[in-house]
Amino acid sequence: MKEKAISQEIKRRYDAIASKSDGKDKSCCEGFSCGQGLNESGLGCANLAGIVQLFPGEVLLDLGSGPGLETIALARRIEPAIAFGLDQSPAMVKKAEENAKRAGVSNVRFLTGSMEEIPLEDESVDVVVSNCAVNLASKKESVVEGVARVLRPGGRLVIADVVWLQTPPAEVRKDPEAWAMCFGGALEVRDYEQLLKRAGFEAIDIKILSPFNAGSVSIKPSSALITARKPKKPDEAAEIRQAKPEDLAVVLRILEAADLPTDGVADWIDNFIVAQTHTGIAGIAGMERYGVYALLRSVVVLPRWRGCGLGRRLVDTLMSKLPEIKRVYLLTTTANDFFSRLGFKEISWGELPEELRASKELQGACPRSATAMRLSLP
Numbered sequence: 145m146k147e148k149a150i151s152q153e154i155k156r157r158y159d160a161i162a163s164k165s166d167g168k169d170k171s172c173c174e175g176f177s178c179g180q181g182l183n184e185s186g187l188g189c190a191n192l193a194g195i196v197q198l199f200p201g202e203v204l205l206d207l208g209s210g211p212g213l214e215t216i217a218l219a220r221r222i223e224p225a226i227a228f229g230l231d232q233s234p235a236m237v238k239k240a241e242e243n244a245k246r247a248g249v250s251n252v253r254f255l256t257g258s259m260e261e262i263p264l265e266d267e268s269v270d271v272v273v274s275n276c277a278v279n280l281a282s283k284k285e286s287v288v289e290g291v292a293r294v295l296r297p298g299g300r301l302v303i304a305d306v307v308w309l310q311t312p313p314a315e316v317r318k319d320p321e322a323w324a325m326c327f328g329g330a331l332e333v334r335d336y337e338q339l340l341k342r343a344g345f346e347a348i349d350i351k352i353l354s355p356f357n358a359g360s361v362s363i364k365p366s367s368a369l370i371t372a373r374k375p376k377k378p379d380e381a382a383e384i385r386q387a388k389p390e391d392l393a394v395v396l397r398i399l400e401a402a403d404l405p406t407d408g409v410a411d412w413i414d415n416f417i418v419a420q421t422h423t424g425i426a427g428i429a430g431m432e433r434y435g436v437y438a439l440l441r442s443v444v445v446l447p448r449w450r451g452c453g454l455g456r457r458l459v460d461t462l463m464s465k466l467p468e469i470k471r472v473y474l475l476t477t478t479a480n481d482f483f484s485r486l487g488f489k490e491i492s493w494g495e496l497p498e499e500l501r502a503s504k505e506l507q508g509a510c511p512r513s514a515t516a517m518r519l520s521l522p
Contacts, residue, residue, distance in 0.1 A: 147282055153320035154280055155233065189276040189326075189367035190304035190353060193217045199446045200397045201225050201424030202270040205294065207259045207287070208232075208277020212240025212252070218273070219244075219252040221401065225424070228269070229254040230262065260286040264294045270448050272301040276367075279306050279330040280323065285339060292343045297376035298448035301345070306330040306356050307368045316361055327358045327365045336370060345372035377452040382426050384461045387416035395428050395442075402444045408432070408504035409442065416442070417461055419454055429458035431472075434499040438466055440474040441505055459486055469521055473500055475514040488517040 192214055198204065198221045206215040209229030219227035229252065231237050240254040257263045259274075260283045272291045281287045291301055306326050322328030331339070333350055340348050353367045387395060392413050399406045409416075409430065416430035427445040431438045440462065445455045466472065473496060476483060480490070493516050500506055 149320045151282070153324045157324045189306060189356075190369060192273055192275050192302065192304055195304075195369065196271070196273055196302050197401060197447070198222050198271065199401045200394050202446065202448075203268065203423075204228065204271045204273065205230065205262070205264065205269045207262075207272065207274035207291075208280065209240060209254060210236055210277075212236075212243045212254055214275060215240065215254070216244050216247050216249050216252055219249050223251050225251065225270075227252045228264065230257055230259060232256070232258050260290065262290040262294050266293055267296045269294045270296055270299050272299070272303075274301075274303045274305070276305060276326050278303055279326050279328075282329070284329075284331060285342075288339050288343045288345075292345065292374060295374045296448060297374060298450070298452070300373045300447055301371065303370040304353075305336075305368060305370060306365050307336060307350070307352075307370075308332045308363070308365045309352070310363060312363055312365070313361065316358075322358070322361075325358070327356060327361075330365050333368070340370075340372050344375065346375040348372040373447075380421055380423075382419040382421050382449070382454055382457075384417055384457060385420055387413055387418050387428070387430070389413060391416075391418055391425070394425055395430075398425070398428055398444050398446075399442055404442055404444065405505055405510055407508075417458060419445075419449070419458060427454050427458055429462050431462055431466075432500075432503055432505075433466075433469070434497070434503070436468065436470045437497050437499055438469045438472045439500050439503055439505065440472050443479070455482065456486065463521070466521065471497075471521065472519045473497070474517050475505060475510040476517065477511065477514045480515050480517070483517050486519070488519045491516050491518045 196218065198218060200222055202222045203225045204218055204222055204227040206218065206227065206229045209215045209231045212229050215227050215229035229240055234256050237254045237256045244252050255263055259281055272295060278284060278287055307330055311332060316322045316328050319328050336350060337348055349371045351369045353369055356365045356367050358365055392410060395416060396406050396409060399409065412430060412432050415433065416428060418425045419427035426449045429443045431440050443455060443458060474483060474488065496506065496516055
């Protein structure tokens with residue numbers, strides 16, 4: 145009876161939210177504070193759109209998508225792939241579909257169903273996100289196991305949710321309204337971590353964001369960002385091929401998603417290569433040539449493919465195309481260790497050849513804080 149009462153209260157509250165004119169008038173935490181960074185709909189513990197790093201071609205699933213505004217925003221960043229939004233409320237799904245049509249976004253699909261029984265095929269998704277929704281599920285183990293099932297090897301989850309730093313009062317666990325307010329069913333941090341480990345996830349990280357004001361409850365929960373990765377490496381083939389002019393738009397979007405410079409890329413697209421899989425482009429690398437010198441730039445591997453040697457394959461393939469080059473240079477702000485393992489040595493900016501100084505990357509596209517590196521070829 146308790147579980148039924150909780151389910152009914154959650155349904156009542158969310159149907160009421162969906163009945164509003166734009167689906168964003170009230171929060172799941174109405175009368176309470178969800179902490180920092182609500183999403184566009186007002187339903188959530190964080191602004192996931194500002195947190196999640198996404199790349200074009202990555203299939204996404206949003207659990208508890210509500211009126212769909214956040215799902216729609218994320219869908220724009222993964223085109224041409226599909227963003228799926230899953231919500232148990234038919235009224236919410238209808239509202240989300242209306243919002244998608246109004247926004248003119250066509251690569252989004254909203255599904256009615258329970259996150260405890262995700263209606264998608266095995267290994268069909270690259271990224272699973274959720275914003276203040278997993279706490280509403282009565283069978284959270286089923287949710288996490290379902291996420292592991294639908295994620296492709298190397299796929300990742302990013303969940304903003306309410307958590308308890310210590311055991312909550314027993315009466316909170318029994319209160320349907322507390323459940324509907326997003327904190328009655330919230331997990332303790334240690335239980336969240338154990339749940340993910342049992343489902344086989346790795347690289348688990350739980351970052352506490354801010355306190356969650358649960359009214360008069362003596363012990364306060366917090367909002368948190370939970371991230372993890374499915375460990376198995378991809379087993380599909382990635383073909384390294386020459387970039388084509390029609391790849392330029394995707395290459396630029398991948399660079400933008402990785403916060404890498406895009407200036408001058410269009411001028412050098414013929415010197416770029418891509419890693420092509422049956423689901424899309426999984427990685428890119430490019431270079432600029434200046435006489436006997438080359439400037440290596442824009443090496444990006446999509447998250448699901450990291451750790452399986454694809455970055456090295458891309459760099460090695462580029463190097464094989466440099467028979468007349470004596471030295472290869474690069475600038476990096478984050479990948480010093482990776483390039484050091486490939487034989488690059490750190491140098492001062494003053495040691496960069498004059499021929500490279502006219503490049504757009506050195507003329508301001510890269511910050512002066514970037515590390516300069518050099519590889520001498522035999």
